[in-house]
Amino acid sequence: MIELVSAERCIQCNLCVKVCPTNVFDKTEGGVPVIKRQEDCQTCFICEAYCPVDALYVSPFTDEAVQVDEEELAAKGILGSWRETIGWGPGRQKLAALDQTPFIDRILPPRPVRAAGISDVKVQTS
Amino acid sequence: MSKHKNVSLTADVLVIGGGPAGAWAAWSAANEGAKVVLVDKGYLGSSGATAPGGTNLLYLPPDKELREAAVQARLKSGGYLAEAEWIHRVLDQVYINLELVEQWGYPFVRDESGTPMRDHLQGPEYMALMRKVVKRAGVKIVDQAPALELLVDEHGVGGARGVLRQEDGEWEVRANAVVIATGGCAFLSKGLGCNVLTGDGYLMASELGAELSGMEFTRRYAPSPAYSSNTRSRLLGWATYYDKDGNPLNGQRNGDFLATKLLEGPVYAIMNKADTPEKQAILRKSHAIFFLPYDRAGIDVFTEPFPLTLRYEGTVRGTGGIRIVNEQCATTVNGLYVAGDAATRERITGAASGGGAFNASWAICSGTWSGKGAAEYARTQSLGAGERNLRPGGKYGLRKEEQRAEQSASVDTRELVKAIQDEVLPLDINYFRTEAGLTESLGRLNELWPKVNEQTPQTSTERVQAREAAAMAATARWMYTAALARKESRGAGLHVLAEYPETDPNQQYRLLVSGLESIVTRPESAAHPAVAAVANDTAAVQSAVKEVQAG
Numbered sequence: 001m002i003e004l005v006s007a008e009r010c011i012q013c014n015l016c017v018k019v020c021p022t023n024v025f026d027k028t029e030g031g032v033p034v035i036k037r038q039e040d041c042q043t044c045f046i047c048e049a050y051c052p053v054d055a056l057y058v059s060p061f062t063d064e065a066v067q068v069d070e071e072e073l074a075a076k077g078i079l080g081s082w083r084e085t086i087g088w089g090p091g092r093q094k095l096a097a098l099d100q101t102p103f104i105d106r107i108l109p110p111r112p113v114r115a116a117g118i119s120d121v122k123v124q125t126s
Numbered sequence: 127m128s129k130h131k132n133v134s135l136t137a138d139v140l141v142i143g144g145g146p147a148g149a150w151a152a153w154s155a156a157n158e159g160a161k162v163v164l165v166d167k168g169y170l171g172s173s174g175a176t177a178p179g180g181t182n183l184l185y186l187p188p189d190k191e192l193r194e195a196a197v198q199a200r201l202k203s204g205g206y207l208a209e210a211e212w213i214h215r216v217l218d219q220v221y222i223n224l225e226l227v228e229q230w231g232y233p234f235v236r237d238e239s240g241t242p243m244r245d246h247l248q249g250p251e252y253m254a255l256m257r258k259v260v261k262r263a264g265v266k267i268v269d270q271a272p273a274l275e276l277l278v279d280e281h282g283v284g285g286a287r288g289v290l291r292q293e294d295g296e297w298e299v300r301a302n303a304v305v306i307a308t309g310g311c312a313f314l315s316k317g318l319g320c321n322v323l324t325g326d327g328y329l330m331a332s333e334l335g336a337e338l339s340g341m342e343f344t345r346r347y348a349p350s351p352a353y354s355s356n357t358r359s360r361l362l363g364w365a366t367y368y369d370k371d372g373n374p375l376n377g378q379r380n381g382d383f384l385a386t387k388l389l390e391g392p393v394y395a396i397m398n399k400a401d402t403p404e405k406q407a408i409l410r411k412s413h414a415i416f417f418l419p420y421d422r423a424g425i426d427v428f429t430e431p432f433p434l435t436l437r438y439e440g441t442v443r444g445t446g447g448i449r450i451v452n453e454q455c456a457t458t459v460n461g462l463y464v465a466g467d468a469a470t471r472e473r474i475t476g477a478a479s480g481g482g483a484f485n486a487s488w489a490i491c492s493g494t495w496s497g498k499g500a501a502e503y504a505r506t507q508s509l510g511a512g513e514r515n516l517r518p519g520g521k522y523g524l525r526k527e528e529q530r531a532e533q534s535a536s537v538d539t540r541e542l543v544k545a546i547q548d549e550v551l552p553l554d555i556n557y558f559r560t561e562a563g564l565t566e567s568l569g570r571l572n573e574l575w576p577k578v579n580e581q582t583p584q585t586s587t588e589r590v591q592a593r594e595a596a597a598m599a600a601t602a603r604w605m606y607t608a609a610l611a612r613k614e615s616r617g618a619g620l621h622v623l624a625e626y627p628e629t630d631p632n633q634q635y636r637l638l639v640s641g642l643e644s645i646v647t648r649p650e651s652a653a654h655p656a657v658a659a660v661a662n663d664t665a666a667v668q669s670a671v672k673e674v675q676a677g
Contacts, residue, residue, distance in 0.1 A: 017292065018169060018269065019168075019169045019171065020168065020169070021168030021169060021172050021173040021177075021319070021321075022321055022322060023270060023292065023587065026292075040321075042318075042319065042320070042321035043354060043355040044172075044177075044178035044319045044355065045178060046172040046177060047172075050172070060351070060418065060419035060420075060423050061353050062353065062354050082418060085418075086248065086250055086251070086414065094233060095248050095251070096232060096248040096251040097233035098235070098411050099234075099235050099243075099248055099412065100408045100411040101180065101182070102235065102245060102246055103412075104361075104408060107400070107405045109364055109399035
């Protein structure tokens, strides 16, 4: 769930308010957005991708709120790490342009197993 | 809180939903010269199952033999409920559209021979691009604008209305044609990007008399971290599974393996089949979001165990949805079209999951076809949508004056949602389906049904959530009604009843469900030679028609 809007980093562009698919943020008068409906967060991480100043942190825990330490997240390079991974932001190469998905079958384990049988279905050509 | 704002618009085509299907529908309708408005519950670009992660596509080069082999394989795995002609249509259309996506700037990687690899899209990139393209086509986009109900008169659908949830306001769009692209229903199970998918479009369409199809093909759960949302699981193919004592769980991991093991105890995985830094680097540059919840929890997936669960995916990776009646994805309601996961995907998937590839290509194609169809329909209407005597068509989970008057006790929406989830999420009810278990569960759901109109939502957010609860309650009842009517097991495990483990050749038809108070089921033949024989046997069809009285 979303756990942090960094007041220090936030430039009050309210892009997170605009893009959140489940509307967890609220704008405030002359201030940084607040996490108003945390329980509605679906842990999709997309707000982080859109935040131009890496001010947001989505914890991986979908069902419980956790304490986070902004300084520690910043020091470990976690703030903004998802945006960096997908290659958004100035001077970065987009993940889409580096996408290895079409080639992962080349490194399949020796005895191919389909993930649990209830995951993605590949086109069968034989 | 901003102050009240109301929006009232008139257009030729209204598209409800801003995932891939809605985006393509809006683009396609605008391309036909229609004036188009697109509303989304969230934001076109971030909403839906595709945007946060990525998606494979059903995509093959125009090679006759390759395509025919793929079609035949799918007809078989789909229990012969798909139609060859429709799979070919999708293969043809998606090839054209993905060329466009590349021209518009999506940077598909190329293989050593220079061939662009157009069978996978990274979600954030794809949907940000689609937003740009849709805007450039002249579509008016209204974000954070959940639809609550359709508008209707004796001619058919005429638009919709809903709330502007960030402005505590209302919107109304009048349009002679409407495309429903609201996605499937995953019952707020927190699969990646899926919590906006609550079956809203099914309910709206059904209130106008539309039918649904394939709702029994909804037995689909995806592996995800036990503590997190990531239901993109293809990379688990590089994992070994372990029990809580660290003993490897060997054997074929297909079919019921993970579901069975999870009922016995916790299951852990280690990605130790990606055993070199090179392999690990390749996987990290494929489904990148797979790693995010583990990295953030401090787990090195290549060496350390992580706990798995199964999250229910309802009709998102199932194949059921609103019935379509022609090649433009029209419904039985005049002016009402449907695209993406909101529509049944059985014509291309049959009784096998559309997840992972088929659904993504279906969204592109059904969006394209429905948008064009809607634009053409709107063009033929002599009466402008603004002049029609339209009324709101919603009946359930809405704050209506006449309902409020007779209410005594108020039903809490969150408790209602929890009660619905308790019927559809548990593996022992919905995965290990039995006639007895589903009958009991459907009985409880039918008892819950009147409560959808005993909610008393006040704010915009509460109004949306109350409506979602109604849509989920209806969807659950359609699913189990259909599942009980299909007394066989068919296709790739999307519907199984313990009492009927075999495939019954006399049930080789699609199953339609309709109605809200009382739900009716009836068969529809799939246009396949083997089915035609069954459909011609009037007695077989008659005996399969049954009415299920609800509540």
